[in-house]
Amino acid sequence: MDARPLRDDGQPDFPKNAARTAQGLVLDDKIANDHPREGSLVEGSDSMKVVDAVPRQAAPAGSIVSSGPSPARSAAAPVIVAKGLTVGYKLHRERKKLTALRNIDLTINRGEFVVLVGPSGCCKTTFINAIAGLVEPWEGTIEVNGKPISGPGPDRAMVFQDYALMPWRTVESNIRMPFEFQDLGLTKQEMDERVRRYIDLVDLTGFEKSYPYELSGGMKQRVGIARALVSEPDILLADEPFAAIDAMTREAMQSELERFVAKTGQTVVFITHSIDEAVILGDRVAVISYRPGQIKEIVDVNLPRPRFDYDVKTLPEYSELRDHIWRLVKDEALQTARGAQ
Numbered sequence: 406m407d408a409r410p411l412r413d414d415g416q417p418d419f420p421k422n423a424a425r426t427a428q429g430l431v432l433d434d435k436i437a438n439d440h441p442r443e444g445s446l447v448e449g450s451d452s453m454k455v456v457d458a459v460p461r462q463a464a465p466a467g468s469i470v471s472s473g474p475s476p477a478r479s480a481a482a483p484v485i486v487a488k489g490l491t492v493g494y495k496l497h498r499e500r501k502k503l504t505a506l507r508n509i510d511l512t513i514n515r516g517e518f519v520v521l522v523g524p525s526g527c528c529k530t531t532f533i534n535a536i537a538g539l540v541e542p543w544e545g546t547i548e549v550n551g552k553p554i555s556g557p558g559p560d561r562a563m564v565f566q567d568y569a570l571m572p573w574r575t576v577e578s579n580i581r582m583p584f585e586f587q588d589l590g591l592t593k594q595e596m597d598e599r600v601r602r603y604i605d606l607v608d609l610t611g612f613e614k615s616y617p618y619e620l621s622g623g624m625k626q627r628v629g630i631a632r633a634l635v636s637e638p639d640i641l642l643a644d645e646p647f648a649a650i651d652a653m654t655r656e657a658m659q660s661e662l663e664r665f666v667a668k669t670g671q672t673v674v675f676i677t678h679s680i681d682e683a684v685i686l687g688d689r690v691a692v693i694s695y696r697p698g699q700i701k702e703i704v705d706v707n708l709p710r711p712r713f714d715y716d717v718k719t720l721p722e723y724s725e726l727r728d729h730i731w732r733l734v735k736d737e738a739l740q741t742a743r744g745a746q
Contacts, residue, residue, distance in 0.1 A: 484515045486548045487512075490544070490547050506698045507699050519689050520683040522690055522730060523737075533642045538555065549639075559636055563642045566646060579617070641672070690703070692730060
């Protein structure tokens with residue numbers, strides 16, 4: 406049970422000088438240095454290093470989330486490891502090569518929700534395409550579950566920005582598509598049961614026979630999420646999945662995604678241009694510089710979950726995180742908006 410004090414509005418009180426450890430909040434600055442927050446930058450004698458974050462913990466609605474990870478979560482194994490990853494493309498018309506990402510070092514633990522943020526053109530999508538096995542490294546390595554990525558696989562699935570639904574297929578038929586392209590060793594009965602289960606998970610029961618043109622934008626994206634989850638991949642890759650949705654539906658879908666992932670336990674790599682969305686959803690936020698993309702900083706997001714239940718936007722820590730990330734991307738974002746290269 407979380408023993409942290411509550412403010413007058415019932416929200417957990419997070420003192421600014423508190424450090425998070427497996428035991429909870431530590432207020433003493435000396436102890437804070439001895440127990441750095443997961444994912445935070447820690448000063449060493451010669452350099453700075455990143456302490457790996459621990460995946461989120463879901464909690465029943467109405468309960469207070471502990472500030473520290475459980476021992477089991479602390480021992481979570483790395484599932485995605487990029488070391489010195491450099492990726493680029495051949496520009497055939499210009500007869501030259503374009504370096505998209507340079508020297509990316511990032512470790513993502515099992516069950517962790519990592520968000521990539523950066524200005525347009527920083528090649529965030531290239532990174533998740535490398536995880537998906539759609540592009541190959543020029544230099545360095547990228548591994549999933551300790552094995553080099555050699556191509557797409559059933560352990561990874563993508564949620565796209567533009568829904569990517571087949572208009573001639575019903576909701577049920579769209580969600581069933583992954584079974585047509587990969588043999589998961591399931592019987593027809595098992596496949597039918599999975600489709601029903603994920604339709605229910607994304608609250609589309611009753612719309613099984615509907616076509617995409619009969620659905621709202623939020624409902625279409627829920628079909629896309631269910632289609633990605635139905636094969637039960639270890640890793641969910643999301644490329645700005647809510648960018649085409651109106652603002653109110655977008656916030657609702659953020660809450661829904663947090664709920665889905667809390668139930669399924671997937672590792673998530675999520676791309677967004679919205680700093681608010683990054684802070685609301687992520688366990689860590691990797692800030693990417695303009696092309697060639699490099700990691701400028703990894704920001705640890707230690708806010709209680711489920712975040713929409715706690716209305717974390719009212720917490721001072723939320724504003725501090727948002728302002729810090731904006732300062733990291735501000736100059737490059739403004740240059741990109743003006744068309745500077």
